[in-house]
Amino acid sequence: MFSEGSLLRNRSFLFVWVAGLCVMLGFSMFFLSVSWFIVDVLKQQAVLGIVLMSMSIPRVIMMIYGGVLADKVRKSLIMFVTNLMQVGIMVALIILFLNGWLNMTSLIVIALIFGFLDAFFFPAVSSMIPIIVREDQLQRANSLFQGSTELMFIIGPLIAGILLTIGDFTLTFSASAFLIFLSAVFVFPPLINDPKPDRTEDQQSALKDLKVGLRYVRQSQIHRTGTLSIVIVNLFLLGPILISFPILVEALGGTPFELSLFEGGLSVGTFLASILIVIWNVQKQRGKLVFTSLLISFVLFIMFSQFETLPVLVLLAGLTGFVGMFVYLPTVTMVQEKTDKDKLGRVMSLITLAASGFEPIAFGLISILVAMDLPIQTVLALSGVFGLLLSFLLVWKSKGFRQLD
Structure with missing residues (x-):
């Protein structure tokens, strides 16, 4: 093994x-x-x-x-x-x-x-x-x-x-x-033959286990900053861009085929980024890579909010997904490397929650703003600018994370 x-x-x-x-x-x-x-x-x-x-x-x-x-x-x-x-x-x-x-x-x-x-x-x-x-x-x-x-x-x-x-x-x-x-x-x-967890803490309640995991993440800068990076990307970028696809296609007079191009473009971007990371296998200056990718992804997202041409929007969606994966994957790997094996489940559940749990919140917020007759491009631009400002704040406050390999 x-x-x-x-x-x-x-x-x-x-x-x-x-x-x-x-x-x-x-x-x-x-x-x-x-x-x-x-x-x-x-x-x-x-x-x-x-x-x-x-x-x-x-x-x-x-x-x-x-x-x-x-x-x-x-x-x-x-x-x-x-x-x-x-x-x-x-x-x-x-x-x-x-x-x-x-x-x-x-x-x-x-x-x-x-x-x-x-x-x-x-x-x-x-x-x-x-x-x-x-x-x-x-x-x-x-x-x-x-x-x-x-x-x-x-x-x-x-x-x-x-x-x-x-x-x-x-x-x-x-x-x-x-x-x-x-x-x-x-x-x-x-078939997997993975080890059985140490059962010395089995008598501890699930609530106490959860508190241990939350405290563990809160006290470690790499866990805390990594989790916040993923939250910002999902709440202000991925959630809004996903819900915007059908709204944009309808507003621009597109068809279901154009909608599939949007979704496919985003998926192709994230897939190609993952393959590049497999080949590259980056091990140095990963903290700086995560922060640089975080800022660039929001710049691309703000550009996405300003165009009304379908081919350009599909291309920008793919580029945004591509760069966004350089936030997510190195962060996950660094967190896994720095986590005690007996706490991996709790820590990774928090990371997974940060990666997927905030998208429904974004869906709801974007839906409310669109229902208030705000143009979808305006809503996306506001989300992108706010996410970019929070990203700058996170970079400024997390010098230790920037220096991580």
Whole structure:
């Protein structure tokens, strides 16, 4: 497991990596299928946001406890059980569809359960990687995992679209369930052979475990500054840019194809950045790289808010995603390297929460401002300027982080 060979000869990492690819591909196909079912079959476009929120809210609420559990229970076991439970939910979804019982109520319940299970899966997998790879391979491992899973969010919707063209929702739901089942197979604990956590603290309550994790992050500059960097990017850049795509396309008279170009451009940018980080495997002056990328990403985002030409907007979306990954990936790796192994789950759950938990807040804030008849370009510009000012403040206050390798 810790041989001196190539990262791709690390059997445990390969199994976790393939499991991540399968589950992300399955999820992306599932999300598109459910969205299209709501819009095309149920004809309830306005309720689509409620389903998406039903998936994100329990994920955000339970994410911290998922990290606590990842420090107390074998990580591969958490991933295995979570995947099997998701397969069970998918089977129930297929049965409901085949019998004509699939409606908004059942979809909201399914979304709630999926979000709940996600809160346990992702802290487990993100805290697993530092345990099964050597420290000098950690940057490449994180980049390879993140970049390839981003690619699944490009491929998945395309596959789902093809399957819906040649078949019906039974085919796409079944394919999603099969991929998630494959993920469970690859993370079967005896295959991964990850160590069992030390059980000396098992009698400590989850609340006390959570307080320990929060105190640990608060007292370390690298953890505190890294987490704040990710929060700023997601709250003021990624969340706003994601929700702006359909609004911009509609305002500019675009089509669903243009919308797919926006989403694809952002995903391609993040994917290419991840691959570059795998090849580069940067180890020096990573603190300076993170801060420089943070500032440049907001400059690009402000430029994005000022254009109204679709090709230019797609290009800027891709560039923004590309630079933004140089904030996220080096930060995650530095945090993992500086975290005690028995606290990885809690720390990575906080990082994951910072990476995904603030996007729904951004969605809500942007929606409110747009509902107040503010032009979307104005809203994006305000978000970009505020994020840039906070970034400058963070850089100014975090001299120690700037000097980190």
